Amino acid sequence: MADPAAGEGPVLVVGAGPVGMTAALALRARGLAVTVLESGAKDRVRPGSRALFVHRQSLRLLERARPGLGQRVAAYGTTWRTRRTLYRGRQVFAQTFPDSSGTSELPAFASLRQVDTERFLYEACLEAGVDFRFDAEVTGVEATGTGVTVTAADGDGWTAGHVIAADGARSGVREALGIPLEGTRSEGYHVVVDVADPAGGELSAERVFHYEHPAAGGRTVLRVPFTGGFQIDLQCRADDPPGTYDTEQAVRRWLPRLVGADCAHHVLWMSRYHFLRKVAASFTDPTGRVLLAGEAAHLFPPFGARGMNSGIADAVSAADAISVACSDPSRAPVAIGEFASTRRRAALFNSVAAGAALDHMRPRRWGRMTQRAAATLAPVVPRCGAWLEHAPYGPRNGPMADAARKY
Template identity: 50%
Template sequence: MSAPEPVVVVGAGPVGLSAALAAHALGLRPLLLEARTRTAERPGSRAVFVHRATLDRLDAVRPGLGTEIAARGLVWDTRRTLWAGRQVHLRTYPADPATAPFTSLPQTVVEDLLRRACDEAGVRTLWGDPVREAVPSSEGVRLRTASGAVHGARHVIAADGARSAVREAVGIGLDGSTSATEFVVVDVADGERPARPERVFHYRHPAAGGRHVLLVPFQGGWRVDVQCRPGDDARHLAATAREWLPAVLPQVPGPEVTWSSVYRFQLRVAARFADATGRVLLTGEAAHLLPPFGARGMNSGVGDAVAAARAVRDDAVEAYARERRTAAERNVRAAGAALDHLLAPRPGLRLLQRSAAVAAPLWPRAGRWLDAAPYGPRIRKVRY
């Protein structure tokens, strides 16, 4: 084993790439390790929202990067909500990429831009060699990969996802819950003449058997999220998407499915965001699992990444672990409120939804409340 690296980042998704860029900007000379090969397939749009706070963070660690991501994305200027086919809310607003609160594009595009930024910065990256062992001590961390290579590090930033090998190696668990309800997500390519981009949320879509449906445009296509009902065969629903999509997404003639999947909402937070030695820091999905609506997971993960690099430089790991876990808990509460608002598991909440739908044409506040379902009622001081 050679002399220990100042910091090793494990995982080259958007969070790990952001951590490596942040560490490089702080002069820490990071080494980035990724289990997949660089050319491995990355299916699906994944997280399609990049929030303004994330764009600003990326601009700070690599000037111009956030601006470029914003320019490559799509900003839709309309939010529309319907109840059983009847519109109950409509909002339009300016869609200037320079000032909009988000941009919308596939996660793979964001990753490609982050990879290029790491290459240009000279970040050392080893692809296709998964970490199998992480042994921390008061002096640093010893990492062993599948090839038998051994890397020493003063600190490790773990960004290796929901099944984090590093988190498991240091014995930190993920506490929380998984929704009983399944969701089907389908990516659809734009047609020859792209449809007007607007986010549309349907309560009880009449063309989807009364299921809730969320339509979100992104640069190059649309994401269709369908909330399954009890007893649904979610995988069959995903497999037959070409049959029901024309009625659900009429703005895209002859919709071409580019990817589909089934998922459940996860609301989980690591018991600790750093190990007992203070040498291993958890970030992104290695530290928290959140529902995909609004891309809270990726955006809060980039916040983790930048804060983790700073904590390593400033020898402030304990403060990092405390502050970012607090931020994750707030995101879990916000996401939990969104899930509750969306699923309406209690009779009282279902009655409230129906009453709001009836009142919305005469009382705009009721429509705004219904429109909040995919993201949940606003909870103050949520940090991404």
């Protein structure tokens, strides 16, 4: 085994995704040395748009962690101004926001592929002096009252005062600690397809939600633009046979009906996913030395963009708590405990909100009748159309992306 002191620092961050790199930047902003352990190779490529939206609150947290970073992400991302909702081919809601470009204020959100968000974060981490160790798959964690020892699959080891686990849904750290994820998995699935803008120009930057799309056999479709293209999310039915919509051959069959033959030739990536609503039983180990953040701590459906954005808030809050623990150990239990309770409370809110969105997206008989009635009334009762617009994303008023507490 390598000398544990070789990678020693006050904090280890496990995982070099958006949440892990945000945590590293937030720690460096507080003057703490950081080593990031990443199971993948340095030149790894993570395909697909995945987490598209970076909300304004997250942009502010990135700006706080590394001045200029939030602005760079916002400048590169797309901020669409028009959102539309349709029901069976008929528009029931539309709204266009004023153009706020050219102002110094951060936009309401930036839409860009996660690979681009990670690129900006990685560049900022290098500028900030973050140390990266790649090909370091964590398989063992031993935490005591005085520190943490982390071991990798190849036998290398590191010690630190604290660890932030941001190593995703299959977190090796969480597994090593025996902390379970509690929640549910939906029966139905979705197919997500990234499509590049066609040669010769971009499509209109509009987000379109289409209930029971006629060209998709009555399945619901979401189209979201991002810098360089757009994402199509097709909601499949629970009884759709495997392979009907979720293979490359199937996508080539149904996608042209939704976006046109020209766009359908520019597929960048496709994936299939189920709704997962799960929250870790605890956001720390019993010693308070290991803190969970992002998908290591919670899993949500993509609607509402709760996953990465709440993970960014987790990361900054974890860095705040660890900064207190390092500067004043007597305050560590309170700071770490408050991180765990506050961020788990936010995760539970998101889980409930995601459940409400899921109930709306996959309604039972009375739910479908209510949606149909709202669509019928929308031309004369605008709030019915507004309900159809907002309901697929779940409640918005809550601690989804609470700013990390400043101790």
